Amino acid sequence: MYKNYVSRILFYILIWIIALAFFTFLREFGQDVLKDYTSLKIFQQIGVHLILGIFAGILFGSIQIVFEKYIFKKIAFGAALLVGSLGYLLAIFALLSLAIFVFSGILEEELHINLYRELLLSKEVVPIIVYCFLVASLINFLSEVDKKFGPGNLRKMLSGKFYKPKEEERIFMFLDLRSSTSIAERLGHIRYSELIQDCFRDISIVKKYKAEIYQYVGDEAVLTWEKEKGLKNNRCIKTYLAFQEKIYSKRKYYSEKYEVVPEFKAGMHMGIITVAEVGEYKREIAYHGDTINTASRIQNECNILGKDFLISEDIKKQLGSKEGFDLKFEGNIQLKGKTEAMRIYSLNSV
Incomplete structure (x- = not known):
């Protein structure tokens, strides 16, 4: 059971590292949620994506596994979609909070509660929320389809x-x-x-x-x-x-x-x-x-x-x-x- 959990988490980590890197590519490194992001050195940008990808993989993977084991099998499909969506949204805000914290540390900016609230609720964050939600939903959909046909x-x-x-x-x-x-x-x-x-x-x-x-x-x-x-x-x-x-x-x-x-x-x-x-x-x-x-x-x-x-x-x-x-x-x-x-x-x- 533990081995199966680890292998699934590693899969989610890989998917989220790729997904976040792809998002950055689409934005052409122009997402201005935090100032001077493009001033980061390339190894710093890679490090940021690795940290966020690993965190996202563990977070979303754990949510998926826990929901499958304890929740989804006990409720109707529509209710499962609603519960899953709420779980994903909470996970996305946790991921964004970590991103803001990491960027602030690298850029040596003081992070106070007002700045945090301003960044988290800014209009620039909306595309990130939508993108992460779509990625999480797509992974969940493919997981359900894979179960329908049988693993692999x-x-x-x-x-x-x-x-x-x-x-x-x-x-x-x-x-x-x-x-x-x-x-x-x-x-x-x-x-x-x-x-x-x-x-x-x-x-x-x-x-x-x-x-x-x-x-x-x-x-x-x-x-x-x-x-x-x-x-x-x-x-x-x-x-x-x-x-x-x-x-x-x-x-x-x-x-x-x-x-x-x-x-x-x-x-x-x-x-x-x-x-x-x-x-x-x-x-x-x-x-x-x-x-x-x-x-x-x-x-x-x-x-x-x-x-x-x-x-x-x-x-x-x-x-x-x-x-x-x-x-x-x-x-x-x-x-x-x-x-x-x-x-x-x-x-x-x-």
Whole structure:
């Protein structure tokens, strides 16, 4: 979690350094918020932009991360935009205050409250406020779009990586809520949908294990990894165990709100698939191939065998150390729609 926070903050710092440098370029160094800015030496100007860029990156990045974690997921989209806008405006005024302080120190000007108020409320500051607000809003918009397509997929779509179908070797996991029909009948449609919302919020823990959430289908989530990322340190296995642990740690919350602690079964397989950008009216990155169907069929066997987590032998052969879990051979299983039986293993944490 800490590593993810640091990497996102560094990204915001880089973006804001570039954004502030670009603003200065557009103004041709002519923004006269403080006197004699152009008299600064070039290394002083660079230093100012680095200081402000680092501060802006930390400030706006922290706001974005905190809002995403504690606020945005609990309120409607329109309210989230309003709260986010207010947060950005407060951050912009904090950034301007630092800018005035830094410039005053470099230019050796005495900064008293009247001068500070005059500078902060001057008409020359308006373009800066508008520009910073637009940059913050654009970053937030791109962040939301990136989440819509899945982390990193927006960049791939913009670069045209999947405009033509390509083959990849991937791992797929199908996660499905146990006893979903009976739970839905007992809770009703609205409360059942709220339960699914809560479960899928908790599934965000998979980011720690480099999993991509390919799609949600009803009460089912489909996760995927590039082969190397999923097998490294058994991430594909640890993902399911971590999700189980997350649900268990919130069992009191689920019991009190829904009178049920959700349980998920999973099936996992790996192999060659085709990935392509599809759709005109609605675009998305889609995966095609027998690997996906097989992973789904393996998950269907969980109810028949009375197991929570089943994997194919292709996965089993590629796993590293089995520390933290046990594998049990369940037999040669004839999966629905398959001509040949597959060797299937069940997995349990220890």
